[in-house]
Amino acid sequence: MTPNGLVLETTELAKQFGRLHALRSISLTVELGEFLTIFGRNGAGKTTFLRIVSSLIRSYSGKVTLFGKDLRKAEEDTRRRIGFISHESFLYKDLTVADNLTFYGRLYGVNPLQESVENIIARVGLEEKRNVVMRALSRGMKQRLSLARAFLHKPELLLLDEPYTGLDERACEILDEVFEGFINEGGTIIMTTHNIERGMKQANRIVVFDKGSIVHKAKTSDINIDDFRKEYREIISQ
Amino acid sequence: MTRTILTILWKDLKIELRTKEAFSASFVFCIIVLVIFNFTLDLTTEEALRLGPGFLWVAFAFAGVLSLNRSFALEKEEGCAQALMLAPVDRGAIYVGKLLANVIFMLVTEIIILPLFVVFFNLDLGGKIPPLLLIFFLGTVGFASVGTIFSAIAANTRMREVMLPILLLPITIPVLIAAVETTAYAMGVRDEASFWFRLLIAYDVVFTVASFLAFEYVVEE
Incomplete structure (x- = not known):
């Protein structure tokens, strides 16, 4: 963790696959104990973002600071402090x-x-x-x-890439209980999902990615879920 | 680094001991090759000694491809390859662990096939076994050093079973020729093979080091 309480800080993070801009100038911070949910349609850049933070992808532009250290200089140390859960x-x-x-x-x-x-x-x-x-x-x-x-x-940091994919309701509830316990013990979570209800349920903050950029960010306490659902539909239908 | 290498090796050996997938496929393939050559060519002892090294390495190479194909295919199941890349370990150590496992799997088959080869072709290799085992080891390390990294590349393609031999066999021609020539020398068919022996060692060193260094870039997304 940094002295300013940040677990993750990305500065103008960008990633290109050939001519495709997967991420464009993403600047984002995540504080200790926070649960951040990233929404976005397929190809919006959510998974690319998690893969860079977890150092699965190592060629990118911009800066990623994880636990107060430049990710490029402390990959092995930061990987030890990350847990990654996906649908696999x-x-x-x-x-x-x-x-x-x-x-x-x-x-x-x-x-x-x-x-x-x-x-x-x-x-x-x-x-x-x-x-x-x-x-x-x-x-x-x-x-x-x-x-x-x-x-x-x-x-100390859990990265969740579409963790609910393919799970039944009971299994989703078990996951929710585990994540809640992790946050209560002082952990930090960044999750990507399409599921608005699940994504909003425990998150403190949400961001919406579209075409590699952040197009919306808000605290969940400031959001009316029905309004957000409409707004999100408009974003992904554009 | 040693801990990571041994951990990867331990995992691959455990899986192979339980499933026997790599061994059974490569062993059956080797037996079929020997049986076909034995029954179709009807060789004298001298002819068998002259052609035997080639038969053996044809069988070992293609059986090795079967075994190597399995190496990274099992890492692709359930996203395990991704989990390995997420672990706080040197990725080169993952390569070395996989290479050691592949060398062991191939050598076990070769060591079992050698006495069967002797029986099928009615040969007497008596005191020639220790140098033959050394050559099998060196040839297998060279073949598997390239095969392990190409197995990682092929596992990410749609037609990995086809892709691996296409990538691997052309680049391993030097080590296979050197292995055949030195095997022939060890069997007493050639008088001189020092050039091929040096080539075998040089190939092992160059391709093992190059693959170790390249591995982390090959597996990066």
Whole structure:
């Protein structure tokens, strides 16, 4: 975190894929403990933004400051402090529950490893499945294992890329509970989604991306959800 | 870095021990090649010694492609490749871990195939086994060093099964020729192979180092 309480600060962030401008001069700040939701249609630049912040994409113009450090100079250190959840599980189908978590724990240098793995398995209620391969788990269990993977190294910033995609209502509620708990423990979340209800539910602030630019930003406390829904439809229909 | 290499290796070995996908495909392919050559050519012992190195490396190379295709394909499932790139580790270490796993998978097949080759062609390789194993190791490292990075490239394409051999086989021709020549020397068919032995080592060093350095740019989106 920076002395001014910012977890993330991007300054004139831009990214081009060939002739396509995926991001154009994005300047954005995210404070410690904040839940920021990024809305936008497909191709608006939401995922590109998350991929740059998580250093999956490393060639861009502008500046990204994460936890007070220039991202280009402190990639490995900042990656250790980030948890990433998308609609893909990031799990190996032929490894057991315990092996999947042990693998990621080793990569992130989790210490003590075995104790942390057992604790998180218990926390997500998969003790009886610890030696079962991931492909044999039910959809709900896979989701819990995926969450355990993301939280195993105790991230300070969660990046959520369309986390609700393909989930039923109960699974979405479980995700909401987990995110709420993470924010209450002092974590920070940046989420991209198309789902206005879910995106507004817990966020402190929203931004709307369109054609790589920020076209709308507001605090959720200042927004009437019905008005925002109309406004959002107008933006994405242009 | 060592921790990351061993972690990647541990993960790939665990998956392979459970599924045996890379081994079973490459082993069956090698057996078929040997059986076809054995029954169609009906070679004398001298002819088998002269042609054997070529048979072996044809089988090893194509079996290696089958094994390498699997290497990064399994990372694409469920977005695991992305998760690896998100981890706070040197991406070069991921390459080395994958390379070691691929070398082990290929060597296991080669070591099992060698005695079968001896039996099929009725050969006596007696004291020639240790130098043969050294050459198998060096040839496999060279082949897998390029194969591992091309497997990562091919995994991002729509036709990865077709793309990998198209990319890999032309660039590995030098190491395959060197491996065939040095194998022939180890079997007592050639009198001299020092040039090919030096080429084998040079190829291993150059392509392993180049692939290690290039890997992080290859996997970047």
